[in-house]
Amino acid sequence: MSRASRRQYHQRLKGALDNTFLGQTLARFQGNYRGSRQAGFAGMDFEALAAEVGAAKDAALGQLEALYQQFKAQAEAAGATVHLAHDAAHAREIIADIAAQTGSRRIIKSKSMTSEEIHLNRHLEAQGLKVTETDLGEWIIQLRGEGPSHMVAPAIHLSRSQVAELFTQVTGEKQDPEDIASLVEVARQRLRQTMLEADMGISGANFALASTGSIATVTNEGNARLVTTLPKVHVALVGLEKLVPDLHTALKILQLLPRSATGQLISTYVTWVTGAVECAANGGKKELHIVFLDNGRLALSQDPVFSQALRCLRCGSCANVCPIFGKVGGHNYGHVYIGAIGLILTYFYHGREAAQELVGNCLNCQACKVNCPADIDLPALIKKTAGLVMAEQGRPLKNQLLRRVLTNRPLFHFLLRRAYLAQKPLAGGGRLIRHLPLFFAPDQEFRSLPVVAAEPLRDRWQRLAPKVSKPRLKVALFGGCLVDFVYPEQAEAFLGLIQGKDIQVDYARDQSCCGLPAAMASEEETAREVARQNLAALDAKQHDYVLTLCASCASHLKKYPALLADDPVWSQRARHLAAKVIDLASFLQKEVGLKPSAEQDKAVAYHAPCHLCRGLGVHEAPKELLREAGYDYRPYDDEEVCCGFGGSYSLDFPELSAAILERKLRQVAATGADTLVTDCPGCVLQLEGGLDHLGSPIKVRHLAQALAEAKDK
Amino acid sequence: MNQKELRQEFGRKAEAVSAVVTPVADLAQAFAQAARLTAQQGGQCLAAPGWEADELAALQAACELEGLELITQGLRARTGEFHTGLTRAQWGVAETGTIVMESSSEELRLASMLSEVHVAVLPAAKLRADLFALEDELNRTLAGAPGYLAFISGPSRTGDIELVLTLGAHGPRQLHIMLLEEGS
Numbered sequence: 012m013s014r015a016s017r018r019q020y021h022q023r024l025k026g027a028l029d030n031t032f033l034g035q036t037l038a039r040f041q042g043n044y045r046g047s048r049q050a051g052f053a054g055m056d057f058e059a060l061a062a063e064v065g066a067a068k069d070a071a072l073g074q075l076e077a078l079y080q081q082f083k084a085q086a087e088a089a090g091a092t093v094h095l096a097h098d099a100a101h102a103r104e105i106i107a108d109i110a111a112q113t114g115s116r117r118i119i120k121s122k123s124m125t126s127e128e129i130h131l132n133r134h135l136e137a138q139g140l141k142v143t144e145t146d147l148g149e150w151i152i153q154l155r156g157e158g159p160s161h162m163v164a165p166a167i168h169l170s171r172s173q174v175a176e177l178f179t180q181v182t183g184e185k186q187d188p189e190d191i192a193s194l195v196e197v198a199r200q201r202l203r204q205t206m207l208e209a210d211m212g213i214s215g216a217n218f219a220l221a222s223t224g225s226i227a228t229v230t231n232e233g234n235a236r237l238v239t240t241l242p243k244v245h246v247a248l249v250g251l252e253k254l255v256p257d258l259h260t261a262l263k264i265l266q267l268l269p270r271s272a273t274g275q276l277i278s279t280y281v282t283w284v285t286g287a288v289e290c291a292a293n294g295g296k297k298e299l300h301i302v303f304l305d306n307g308r309l310a311l312s313q314d315p316v317f318s319q320a321l322r323c324l325r326c327g328s329c330a331n332v333c334p335i336f337g338k339v340g341g342h343n344y345g346h347v348y349i350g351a352i353g354l355i356l357t358y359f360y361h362g363r364e365a366a367q368e369l370v371g372n373c374l375n376c377q378a379c380k381v382n383c384p385a386d387i388d389l390p391a392l393i394k395k396t397a398g399l400v401m402a403e404q405g406r407p408l409k410n411q412l413l414r415r416v417l418t419n420r421p422l423f424h425f426l427l428r429r430a431y432l433a434q435k436p437l438a439g440g441g442r443l444i445r446h447l448p449l450f451f452a453p454d455q456e457f458r459s460l461p462v463v464a465a466e467p468l469r470d471r472w473q474r475l476a477p478k479v480s481k482p483r484l485k486v487a488l489f490g491g492c493l494v495d496f497v498y499p500e501q502a503e504a505f506l507g508l509i510q511g512k513d514i515q516v517d518y519a520r521d522q523s524c525c526g527l528p529a530a531m532a533s534e535e536e537t538a539r540e541v542a543r544q545n546l547a548a549l550d551a552k553q554h555d556y557v558l559t560l561c562a563s564c565a566s567h568l569k570k571y572p573a574l575l576a577d578d579p580v581w582s583q584r585a586r587h588l589a590a591k592v593i594d595l596a597s598f599l600q601k602e603v604g605l606k607p608s609a610e611q612d613k614a615v616a617y618h619a620p621c622h623l624c625r626g627l628g629v630h631e632a633p634k635e636l637l638r639e640a641g642y643d644y645r646p647y648d649d650e651e652v653c654c655g656f657g658g659s660y661s662l663d664f665p666e667l668s669a670a671i672l673e674r675k676l677r678q679v680a681a682t683g684a685d686t687l688v689t690d691c692p693g694c695v696l697q698l699e700g701g702l703d704h705l706g707s708p709i710k711v712r713h714l715a716q717a718l719a720e721a722k723d724k
Numbered sequence: 725m726n727q728k729e730l731r732q733e734f735g736r737k738a739e740a741v742s743a744v745v746t747p748v749a750d751l752a753q754a755f756a757q758a759a760r761l762t763a764q765q766g767g768q769c770l771a772a773p774g775w776e777a778d779e780l781a782a783l784q785a786a787c788e789l790e791g792l793e794l795i796t797q798g799l800r801a802r803t804g805e806f807h808t809g810l811t812r813a814q815w816g817v818a819e820t821g822t823i824v825m826e827s828s829s830e831e832l833r834l835a836s837m838l839s840e841v842h843v844a845v846l847p848a849a850k851l852r853a854d855l856f857a858l859e860d861e862l863n864r865t866l867a868g869a870p871g872y873l874a875f876i877s878g879p880s881r882t883g884d885i886e887l888v889l890t891l892g893a894h895g896p897r898q899l900h901i902m903l904l905e906e907g908s
């Protein structure tokens with residue numbers, strides 16, 4: 012990756028972070044979305060429906076060519092002409108030819124991401140054609156000469172004042188920014204005339220039904236209906252992946268699409284066009300051309316890993332819930348396609364150069380994944396895409412180092428111990444390092460960093476191990492790097508909680524890093540190697556549980572079976588291990604049953620680690636335990652939003668990590684809590700470092716510590 | 725869901741998307757309502773394509789009463805002149821407050837797209853719980869190509885400026901559904 016392009020990208024990110032209006036708009040947008048979506052799905056089993064849609068899409072993707080042939084036969088029997096464009100240039104040519112042959116000079120368009128993908132407007136305008144976008148948001152950005160910043164709401168990066176200013180220029184009349192209805196009216200009036208005069212309408216499609224040769228558009232404004240009705244020629248540009256076998260599949264998708272996009276139960280207009288319908292402007296019958304775009308889709312649909320990306324319904328949800336999108340907006344978080352899916356598709360549709368910086372910009376927070384109505388494992392695909400980019404460009408030095416160090420546990424642990432000695436003078440005797448020397452990593456001043464412990468957990472273990480003669484339960488403790496080498500006190504707190512409960516706890520000395528950092532760096536082979544080492548060290552068969560105080564380790568250990576699925580030696584052990592992995596809160600609730608404590612005089616807020624709430628699906632247990640321990644628990648809106656850590660993410664994108672952390676800490680401070688509790692040492696590192704940097708009196712505690720402190724009272 | 729529950733649910737959901745549902749006893753009442761609200765809003769012309777001759781006679785009378793011009797075809801040339809588009813809807817969907825309108829005829833489309841107010845007459849007997857309950861009918865309609873089929877839920881809207889919901893983007897500003905009790 013060239014340094015210049017990286018520097019440029021970081022400059023753009025900085026520019027976006029400095030744009031306060033953008034920040035406010037996006038924050039409001041994401042906040043509203045969360046509420047609307049929740050209401051839209053009330054009483055529905057989202058997970059099950061998304062899985063169904065994912066499976067239905069997969070089935071369709073497996074037979075795209077057959078569906079295309081069936082569609083073509085049906086649609087042409089109904090009077091349409093169906094084309095297949097191999098790539099973007101081919102599609103542009105086909106459409107320009109249709110315009111030429113039909114003598115169309117004035118073109119109106121309804122929103123189509125596919126036409127953005129092939130940069131259609133530019134090409135048609137170069138032929139001297141007049142192209143007008145009729146979707147309000149699209150029209151606004153067309154007038155401004157910009158691309159969309161969101162797949163559903165393309166002008167969401169703009170304020171009402173900016174739109175009023177623009178419309179003042181367009182109409183020559185002063186427009187009032189506070190009167191949004193009259194701004195919408197400007198578009199209605201202006202565009203109505205343009206639409207009535209147009210020769211050709213270009214639309215996209217949300218579905219193409221092979222069974223009947225129908226195409227469907229799902230819209231709110233009603234412009235797509237006019238675009239497909241008024242002009243004599245209608246061209247629909249459709250990605251091949253929009254083909255579905257039948258109406259039933261389309262209705263299944265329709266159940267989720269508007270709810271995921273805006274929280275609406277259904278969009279205002281869903282219209283189905285089959286064949287050459289009546290059109291007085293063309294002497295009775297419409298001229299309908301349906302142009303399917305391949306542009307790599309057929310090949311992608313055959314890929315065992317990446318075909319998933321073609322399930323995408325373009326609902327925009329993966330941007331709406333992404334903390335990074337929420338800070339920098341779509342112009343900096345996508346190319347044409349935006350949000351998590353954009354990071355992936357950009358590589359396939361627009362190439363490595365367009366994708367190379369974007370694809371590293373992901374916290375792996377899982378928010379997109381759990382909200383995706385097509386059940387796409389977006390964070391995993393993003394990492395795999397980054398792996399492809401890396402394969403093209405060659406491994407960066409830091410990846411080579413990571414591989415060397417992580418696969419050699421003694422070396423890795425030696426380096427951690429040495430880090431303690433190196434850091435000691437910087438810490439000045441404290442637990443945190445406030446002023447990092449520059450050589451650590453640039454732009455890390457937004458948080459202090461913890462000092463590596465003088466004595467790691469593994470060295471203390473002999474002393475600490477509970478002495479149980481007749482164990483009721485046997486637990487293997489998986490420390491993870493941070494608990495072992497930075498926060499052994501969290502493990503000590505845990506041991507205090509289960510004292511006298513007849514629970515045997517073992518700590519295998521040969522355990523190493525869980526391997527998540529390798530997976531995050533797209534070093535799959537390294538991740539596999541480390542997983543094998545841990546499987547050799549921990550024998551799950553001997554234990555009832557494999558417990559870890561680190562949510563990230565826990566959710567990564569759960570991924571071992573997928574990681575080693577093809578490994579004849581280790582796959583079975585991986586499954587055994589994964590089945591026994593448990594987080595602290597669930598373990599305490601299930602197996603320990605702490606006694607409720609008297610009321611504490613402390614108010615606590617809770618930060619839900621991504622890998623606990625979304626990775627393991629544990630939402631309530633930690634908070635229940637805190638309440639039972641007598642704490643005055645204070646909720647806030649973003650409790651389940653990522654803290655911005657993301658492991659090495661915070662080193663690669665410090666400006667964003669800081670901005671995401673800041674938002675969280677502001678909300679926590681507003682609760683009036685004096686302690687912030689979480690159950691992942693990575694989050695502790697980020698939150699504690701940020702609070703210390705701000706000079707905040709709020710203390711951070713691992714759940715184990717907070718519960719132990721309440722018990723000791 | 726029984727008929728009463730269907731009607732209640734449909735009413736709630738249609739109103740949630742800013743449609744206005746008015747129960748009417750017969751077509752004459754629906755026509756009278758459509759003509760009255762057109763006149764009340766200052767409209768002078770009502771477009772009503774696709775009605776039978778005898779129905780049109782009743783509608784003509786209702787329009788005359790309110791001093792409205794009634795047009796039934798050639799809507800393209802009269803764009804901007806007709807205030808109200810009066811059409812039938814074939815089905816209603818309770819789950820989402822949606823009306824389903826077969827609109828292969830271009831005049832029907834223009835009446836429901838280019839009007840300021842769309843009034844749709846929907847027989848209450850044609851209410852269904854959800855779209856899946858209509859799958860067979862919809863499939864038959866789609867197979868009868870060429871065709872244009874619309875699911876309409878409330879009046880046209882946009883959230884494109886700061887996500888502020890604004891009605892009347894490119895289609896009708898209001899959607900009135902006349903829920904017809906009699907069989908037809």
Ligand code: SF4
Nearest residue numbers: 323324326327329383
């Ligand atoms: S990837 Fe999923 S969440 Fe993102 S736009 Fe596509 S369907 Fe929606």
Ligand code: SF4
Nearest residue numbers: 333373374376377379
């Ligand atoms: S994993 Fe999180 S940071 Fe990455 S794209 Fe998804 S929502 Fe955004």
